[in-house]
Amino acid sequence: MTYDYILLDFKSHIPLYQQLYLAVKSAIEEGHLAKGDKLPSIRKLSNDLNLSCTTVEAAYQQLCVEGYVAARPQRGYFVLAALKSGSERQKPLLAGLKSAAIAPIRYNFGSDCVDSENIDIKIWRRHIRDVLNRQDVIASYGTPQGEPELREALAAYSYGVRGVVAAPEQIVVGAGTQPLLSILCGLLNGMDQRVALEEPGFLQAEQIFSDYKMEVLRLPVDENGIQMDALRASGAKLVFVSPSNRVQTGASIPMSRRFELLEWARETGGILIEDDYNGELRYNARPIPAMQGMGRGENVVYLGSFSKLLLPSVRIGYMVLPPVLLERYRPRARRYNQTASKVEQLALSRYVTEGQLERHLRRLRKLYDAKSTALTEALKAAFGGTVSLTLQETLLSLILTVHTKGTEKTSAELCALAAQNGVRIMPTESTGAPKVMLGFAGIPPEDIEPAVHCLKDAWQLV
Amino acid sequence: MTYDYILLDFKSHIPLYQQLYLAVKSAIEEGHLAKGDKLPSIRKLSNDLNLSCTTVEAAYQQLCVEGYVAARPQRGYFVLAALKSGSERQKPLLAGLKSAAIAPIRYNFGSDCVDSENIDIKIWRRHIRDVLNRQDVIASYGTPQGEPELREALAAYSYGVRGVVAAPEQIVVGAGTQPLLSILCGLLNGMDQRVALEEPGFLQAEQIFSDYKMEVLRLPVDENGIQMDALRASGAKLVFVSPSNRVQTGASIPMSRRFELLEWARETGGILIEDDYNGELRYNARPIPAMQGMGRGENVVYLGSFSKLLLPSVRIGYMVLPPVLLERYRPRARRYNQTASKVEQLALSRYVTEGQLERHLRRLRKLYDAKSTALTEALKAAFGGTVSLTLQETLLSLILTVHTKGTEKTSAELCALAAQNGVRIMPTESTGAPKVMLGFAGIPPEDIEPAVHCLKDAWQLV
Numbered sequence: 067m068t069y070d071y072i073l074l075d076f077k078s079h080i081p082l083y084q085q086l087y088l089a090v091k092s093a094i095e096e097g098h099l100a101k102g103d104k105l106p107s108i109r110k111l112s113n114d115l116n117l118s119c120t121t122v123e124a125a126y127q128q129l130c131v132e133g134y135v136a137a138r139p140q141r142g143y144f145v146l147a148a149l150k151s152g153s154e155r156q157k158p159l160l161a162g163l164k165s166a167a168i169a170p171i172r173y174n175f176g177s178d179c180v181d182s183e184n185i186d187i188k189i190w191r192r193h194i195r196d197v198l199n200r201q202d203v204i205a206s207y208g209t210p211q212g213e214p215e216l217r218e219a220l221a222a223y224s225y226g227v228r229g230v231v232a233a234p235e236q237i238v239v240g241a242g243t244q245p246l247l248s249i250l251c252g253l254l255n256g257m258d259q260r261v262a263l264e265e266p267g268f269l270q271a272e273q274i275f276s277d278y279k280m281e282v283l284r285l286p287v288d289e290n291g292i293q294m295d296a297l298r299a300s301g302a303k304l305v306f307v308s309p310s311n312r313v314q315t316g317a318s319i320p321m322s323r324r325f326e327l328l329e330w331a332r333e334t335g336g337i338l339i340e341d342d343y344n345g346e347l348r349y350n351a352r353p354i355p356a357m358q359g360m361g362r363g364e365n366v367v368y369l370g371s372f373s374k375l376l377l378p379s380v381r382i383g384y385m386v387l388p389p390v391l392l393e394r395y396r397p398r399a400r401r402y403n404q405t406a407s408k409v410e411q412l413a414l415s416r417y418v419t420e421g422q423l424e425r426h427l428r429r430l431r432k433l434y435d436a437k438s439t440a441l442t443e444a445l446k447a448a449f450g451g452t453v454s455l456t457l458q459e460t461l462l463s464l465i466l467t468v469h470t471k472g473t474e475k476t477s478a479e480l481c482a483l484a485a486q487n488g489v490r491i492m493p494t495e496s497t498g499a500p501k502v503m504l505g506f507a508g509i510p511p512e513d514i515e516p517a518v519h520c521l522k523d524a525w526q527l528v
Numbered sequence: 529m530t531y532d533y534i535l536l537d538f539k540s541h542i543p544l545y546q547q548l549y550l551a552v553k554s555a556i557e558e559g560h561l562a563k564g565d566k567l568p569s570i571r572k573l574s575n576d577l578n579l580s581c582t583t584v585e586a587a588y589q590q591l592c593v594e595g596y597v598a599a600r601p602q603r604g605y606f607v608l609a610a611l612k613s614g615s616e617r618q619k620p621l622l623a624g625l626k627s628a629a630i631a632p633i634r635y636n637f638g639s640d641c642v643d644s645e646n647i648d649i650k651i652w653r654r655h656i657r658d659v660l661n662r663q664d665v666i667a668s669y670g671t672p673q674g675e676p677e678l679r680e681a682l683a684a685y686s687y688g689v690r691g692v693v694a695a696p697e698q699i700v701v702g703a704g705t706q707p708l709l710s711i712l713c714g715l716l717n718g719m720d721q722r723v724a725l726e727e728p729g730f731l732q733a734e735q736i737f738s739d740y741k742m743e744v745l746r747l748p749v750d751e752n753g754i755q756m757d758a759l760r761a762s763g764a765k766l767v768f769v770s771p772s773n774r775v776q777t778g779a780s781i782p783m784s785r786r787f788e789l790l791e792w793a794r795e796t797g798g799i800l801i802e803d804d805y806n807g808e809l810r811y812n813a814r815p816i817p818a819m820q821g822m823g824r825g826e827n828v829v830y831l832g833s834f835s836k837l838l839l840p841s842v843r844i845g846y847m848v849l850p851p852v853l854l855e856r857y858r859p860r861a862r863r864y865n866q867t868a869s870k871v872e873q874l875a876l877s878r879y880v881t882e883g884q885l886e887r888h889l890r891r892l893r894k895l896y897d898a899k900s901t902a903l904t905e906a907l908k909a910a911f912g913g914t915v916s917l918t919l920q921e922t923l924l925s926l927i928l929t930v931h932t933k934g935t936e937k938t939s940a941e942l943c944a945l946a947a948q949n950g951v952r953i954m955p956t957e958s959t960g961a962p963k964v965m966l967g968f969a970g971i972p973p974e975d976i977e978p979a980v981h982c983l984k985d986a987w988q989l990v
Contacts, residue, residue, distance in 0.1 A: 073691070073817055098687050179668040191660050198653050205970075206641040207840040225560050229535070241703045241843075241867035248710050252739030273863040277714030279741050355535055378669045379870035381703075401735040405703035407869040408841035508667075 072115060082117060083124035090125065094134050094145055105135060105143040172488030173517035177463060179508035180378055181433075186417075186426050190377065193413035200412075208408035211399050212239025212384065216415040220384050223418050224370060227346040227427070229355030231363040232386040238395065241381040241405035243341065243369055244274055249402055250339070250367060250385065251278040253394045258303040261339075264292045264312060266495060271306055271341070287312075290323040294330065303336045309357055310345040311460040318459075324357050331365035337388070338366045344374050344460035346427055349435035351459060364388055372414070374462065374507060375427060382406045382414055434462060437506045437514065444518040445504075452527050462507040467499050470527055476500055480525065487524035489517055534577060544579060545586035552587065556596050556607055567597060567605040634950030635979035639925060641970035642840055643895075648879075648888050652839065655875035662874075670870035673861050674701025674846065678877040682846050685880050686832055689808040689889070691817030693825040694848040700857065703843040703867035705803065705831055706736055711864055712801070712829060712847065713740040715856045720765040723801075726754045726774060728957060733768055733803070749774075752785040756792065765798045771819055772807040773922040780921075786819050793827035799850070801829045806836050806922035808889055811897040813921060826850055834876070836924065836969060837889060844868045844876055896924055899968045899976065906980040907966075914989050924969040929961050932989055938962055942987065949986035951979055 072089040074082060093099045106114070108122045115122075126143055129135045135143050197203060211217070217234035224230035240246040251274060260281045263272065267284045275282050285296045291312060297305065307327065309319040319327075331338050340357050358368035368386040383406075387395055417423050441464060442455055456465040468480060475483070477493035477500040484491050484502075492503040509517060534551040536544060555561045568576070570584045577584075588605055591597045597605050659665060673679070679696035686692035702708040713736060722743040725734065729746045737744050747758045753774060759767065769789065771781040781789075793800050802819050820830035830848040845868075849857055879885050903926060904917055918927040930942060937945070939955035939962040946953050946964075954965040971979060 098684075181667075187660070187663070187666065191657075194656065194660065195653070198649070198656060201649070204649065204839050204841045205643075207835070208843070241707070241869075242865050244865050245703070245707050245710070245867050248707070248739070252735070255739060255741070269863055270865065273714070273860070277710070277717060278739070279717070360535075373669070377666050379666045381670070381865075381867060381869055398735065401731055403704050403706050403732065403843075405707050405843060405867050407703075407843055407872055410869055410871075 074115065074117075083121045083128070086115075086117070086122065086125035087128045090129055091132075091134055099145045101145055103145040104141075105145070107142055170488060171485075171490045173490065173513055173520060174508050175463075175489065175491045175504040175506065175517070176508060177461065177492065177503070177505035178378070180374060181508055181510055186422060187377075189422055190413065190417065193416045194409060196416070197409045197412045203412060204409065208404040208406075208411065210402055210404050212237065212404060212406070213408060213411045213415060216411045216418075217384075219415045219418040220370075223423065224356075224368075224384075224386070225359070227424070228342060228370070229359035230368055230370070230386060231359045232368070236363075236387050236389075236392055238385045238387060239404065239406055239411060240383055240385065241407075242373070242383045243343075243371060244270060245405045246369060246383055246385040247271060247274045247339075248278075249395075250391075251275065251280065252398070252402075253387075253391050254280075254304070258301075260300070260302040261304040261306055262292065262297055262300055262302040263306045268306070268308070268341075275306075291319040292323075292327075294323075294326050297330060303334065304339065305331075305336065306339045306341065307357075308341045308343060309354070310342055310348075311458060317456075318351065318354060321354065324354075324360060328357060328361040328365065331361070336365065337391070339369065340366050341369045343369075343371060344462070345370070347374065347430065347434065347460050347462070349431040349459070350438065350457060358386060365390075367391065375423065375430065376414070376417070380410050380414070382410060433511075434506070437509075437511055438462075438464070440511060440514045441504065441506050441518070444515050448518050448522045449527065458503075461505070463503050463505040465494065465501050465503055467496075467501045468525075468527065469499050474500070477502055483524045484521055487520050489520050489524060491521070536577065536579075545583045545590070548577075548579070548584065548587035549590045552591060553594075553596055561607045563607055565607045566603075567607070569604055632950060633947075633952045635952065635975055635982060636970050637925075637951065637953045637966040637968065637979070638970060639923065639954065639965070639967035640840070642836060643970055643972055648884060649839075651884055652875065652879065655878045656871060658878070659871045659874045665874060666871065670866040670868075670873065672864055672866050674699065674866060674868070675870060675873045675877060678873045678880075679846075681877045681880040682832075685885065686818075686830075686846075686848070687821070689886070690804060690832070691821035692830055692832070692848060693821045694830070698825075698849050698851075698854055700847045700849060701866065701868055701873060702845055702847065703869075704835070704845045705805075705833060706732060707867045708831060708845055708847040709733060709736045709801075710740075711857075712853075713737065713742065714860070714864075715849075715853050716742075716766070720763075722762070722764040723766040723768055724754065724759055724762055724764040725768045730768070730770070730803075737768075753781040754785075754789075756785075756788050759792065765796065766801065767793075767798065768801045768803065769819075770803045770805060771816070772804055773920060779918075780813065780816060783816065786816075786822060790819060790823040790827065793823070797827075799827055799829060799853070801831065803831045805831075805833060806924070807832070809836065809892065809896065809922045809924070811893040811921070812900065812919060820848060827852075829853065837885065837892065838876070838879070842872055842876070844872060895973075896968070899971075899973055900924075900926070902973060902976045903966065903968050903980070906977050910980050910984045911989065920965075923967070925965050925967040927956065927963050927965055929958075929963045930987075930989065931961050936962070939964055945986045946983055949982050951982050951986060953983070 072086065074085050078085065108119050108126065112119045112122045130137055133146060136146050137143050214234065216239060217237040220237055221232050221234045224232060238246060238249060240249065260283055261275050262283045262285050264287050265284045272282050283300050283302055285300060286293050307319065309324060311318060327338055330336060338357060342356050345356060356368060358366040365388055367388060369383065371383040372380060438457055445453065445455060445466065452469055454467045454469065458465060480500055480502050481491050481493045494501045494503050534548065536547050540547065570581050570588065574581045574584045592599055595608060598608050599605050676696065678701060679699040682699055683694050683696045686694060700708060700711060702711065722745055723737050724745045724747050726749050727746045734744050745762050745764055747762060748755050754767065769781065771786060773780060789800055792798060800819060804818050807818060818830060820828040827850055829850060831845065833845040834842060900919055907915065907917060907928065914931055916929045916931065920927060942962055942964050943953050943955045956963045956965050
């Protein structure tokens, strides 16, 4: 530990050794130094604080005499007091903050992990290692807009897999969707500050919009997505959509509505924010290209990410700006520091250009196709007509609606019952029959059947 | 390349083979497919697009006939057209965007790099490798607030080196100062929206504040920092300060003014945002602990970072919230995804707890002490009384003021002259005699003297 927290007043009437003694004593009393901690050697501390060795020795001796520390021959000075870390003052603050204990999970249908068996981890490690060997790279800051070689790679990749029409200069890299939305909200200053989303909204994006004091409008939907009449009537100039996976249903917005939205944007000068989360992870339905490309890059801000494609721990996303916003971005580009790790950006760039991401994507499509089929069949076999199932393809999850008469349970209750039996599933808001969500990205294929049996035991619906 | 951008209309009157032919043809014409690119095999594409092999073959044959692609026996189909990448449509957009060519730099006094010789890169690589070996870690998302073990380590570290009084629960980790300020601005919603800074301001922070539609007030300063009368008169409830290095002068705010600021905060319920950028990098003046600790953690938001301590490419910063803002943060914590790389967070956590960061810090202090002395002496020897020097200690730079009568040059002109001679220095705004900034973090010690000679030749002041 460095002892810079020790504040000595060289003009004070209190002798320096005593000031030092008091500072260390209070650090021990407040728990910042714990039992067994080694104090710096007398020589080291006198050097650091610009004190004579005699002064430090005098302070240490007093601490020894009073029992706060003990000297061990040849080894140095050690703290004897046994207070826990964290000062008294902080304890009331912390008392309410401990997170609740979590029951042991046997089968995890959460949406926050991926099946670690199916990760190209060896290749990824190699790329990271290679980048770490480039001294020039790691000893300098990243490019604010994102590493040029990554933007180059993403321009080609996003066209290939999603039909996105983007020059590298239009691409802004960031540590996920939220930091990118933050930059976007800054660019939208001075424009209309209302943003429309489909009911029931999307919390992670709405949080950013409302932090930027924008007005969030949740508009009613029909079976194809946001109602065009409601959108026109709202007067909003900005729409946030997830055409590949609508938040509630997981269904994608059909071509007809996409064209209507693009036409609305062209007519009104509006901007569509297209969140294409996992848009490339199609394995069941035929892929529909991104709206950005359908609109030839005009009027659309495209958002792409990799957390489920690659590794959830890697925080890299990208945003493609249409010309109208690119003009606003250019003069400010250097004012926004890059948020994504430079090393990970360069590793990803290699991973993309060497074709490994696309190979991995093909593998994932097969894997998730097999898993979603296995889960659907296991659930049908276990519950029969008492449940109905909706695949949220790119969200890698199934929505399970429970139809039981008489003994109705809420979504939260169904999840709690499951949790008691070691099965982690997610509640979802809905009107009518209760729905729960089962994500299958993280569960190994061989666990699917036993997990469903566990769920059946937990619920005992029949 | 994946061919998902190909949009086929199965209900159209245009035969499928012709739709496919047109899609590939336009991809070639628009330059998305370049000369020499290999098309997917017939079997692969028919699989991917759910078409018969005959359909794909018919499309490929037509492309061959028209000279867009060529079939090579045993190898497949290759693009013949030689258009450059990037469609025609995008070219006008890009024309104005190319960055200006940069003259070759022999001696770099920029502030955006560190001397790569002095990085603990071996130890850092080992930690990264260890973390990448933990499957459970990389296959799951990070904790929104920051990895618990890192926050634990930072609580101890920031107390040791800076006297910051923080429980791990008060610490929020993010990919640098800007994403942390973004979260902070969200928390400040509903409170007074004016934020005061010292003249001449600090662009990186002001950009975020104004993006959040806050009113930025640049207040006049006296020799100790922001004028307390001006602050009181402004009515602002929020002050952004860099007590360890004032932006303009690099001087630190003296104890007396720090206490005045803390008292102001206590009296008015105001909040001080303490940007402690490189606060631990003291090697000349005696270190003054952070205001956060002096105020016992109340009324102060503390911001710490590692870019110059560790590696500029690593984007990890942290923010310590006072109780009043922690209360607001808790219910929202899960709505903000973590921006900093999980792998780098865990590597940093090890680096801190194993004491390597503090050891490295000691080494850096000695190194920068030596470098700043060498640079000061070389400049004095070369320019004598025609210049005066101010050390910006934690910014790792010297401000050089040029006093020449008659042939006065602007700061920008001085930098341009230096650049023509291969020396990169930075202009700084000032009234009166022109000032330039020489950062010494990135220049190897042995280059200091020749660099100063080059600068002397470039300027020819005497």
